[in-house]
Amino acid sequence: MRRSALWALSATALLASAAVYAQPVASYTARGVVRSVAADGMSARIAHEAIPGFMGAMTMNFEASAAAQLRGVSPGDAVRFTFTHAGDGHLRLTSIARLPSGPAR
Numbered sequence: 001m002r003r004s005a006l007w008a009l010s011a012t013a014l015l016a017s018a019a020v021y022a023q024p025v026a027s028y029t030a031r032g033v034v035r036s037v038a039a040d041g042m043s044a045r046i047a048h049e050a051i052p053g054f055m056g057a058m059t060m061n062f063e064a065s066a067a068a069q070l071r072g073v074s075p076g077d078a079v080r081f082t083f084t085h086a087g088d089g090h091l092r093l094t095s096i097a098r099l100p101s102g103p104a105r
Contacts, residue, residue, distance in 0.1 A: 003055055012015070013082075022056060024086075024087075025080055025084050025085070025086045026054070026084065026085050027082060027083070027084050027085075027094065028051050028053075028054050028059045028082065028083060028085065029080065029081070029083075030048045030049055030051045030080070030081060030083075031048065031049050031078070031079065031080050032045055032046040032047050032048030032049060032076050032078075032079055032081065032098070033046065033047045033076065033077070033078055033079070034073055034074065034076065034077045034079055035047055035056065035059055036075050037070050037073060037074065041064065041067035041068075041070050041071070042063065042064050042067055042068065042070075042104065043060050043061050043062060043064060043070075044061070044062055044064070044073065044093070044096070045059060045062075046059065046060065046061075046062055047059040047079065048060070048081075053065050054085070058102075060091070060093045061091070062081070062083055062092070062093050062094075063090055063091065063092045063093065064093050064096065065093060067093060069093060069095075069096060070093075070096065072098070073096060077098050077099075077100060078098070078099040078101065079096050079097060079098055080086055080096075080097050081093055081095060081096040082094045082095045082096075099105065
């Protein structure tokens with residue numbers, strides 16, 4: 001009896017953890033203005049426009065996939081960027097490009 005209860009508990013825990021990792025990854029593209037880039041080059045704080053179906057306009061941090069991704073991006077730069085959100089609270093940049101010009105926020 002104890003063995004079957006332990007097995008059921010283990011199976012439930014495994015299924016619960018699989019559900020967390022099976023969350024769909026959503027991808028969004030937006031425009032914004034870089035407010036800061038972390039000293040280690042692994043994140044940027046961006047004031048962005050409203051992102052339909054996801055969130056309103058605000059300023060927030062986005063994680064880089066690699067430090068090279070944010071090279072050449074400086075505070076004050078207008079950018080167009082794409083990021084993913086898997087429901088784990090992390091917003092990961094998949095691309096970022098400086099725009100020729102744009103209004104400052």
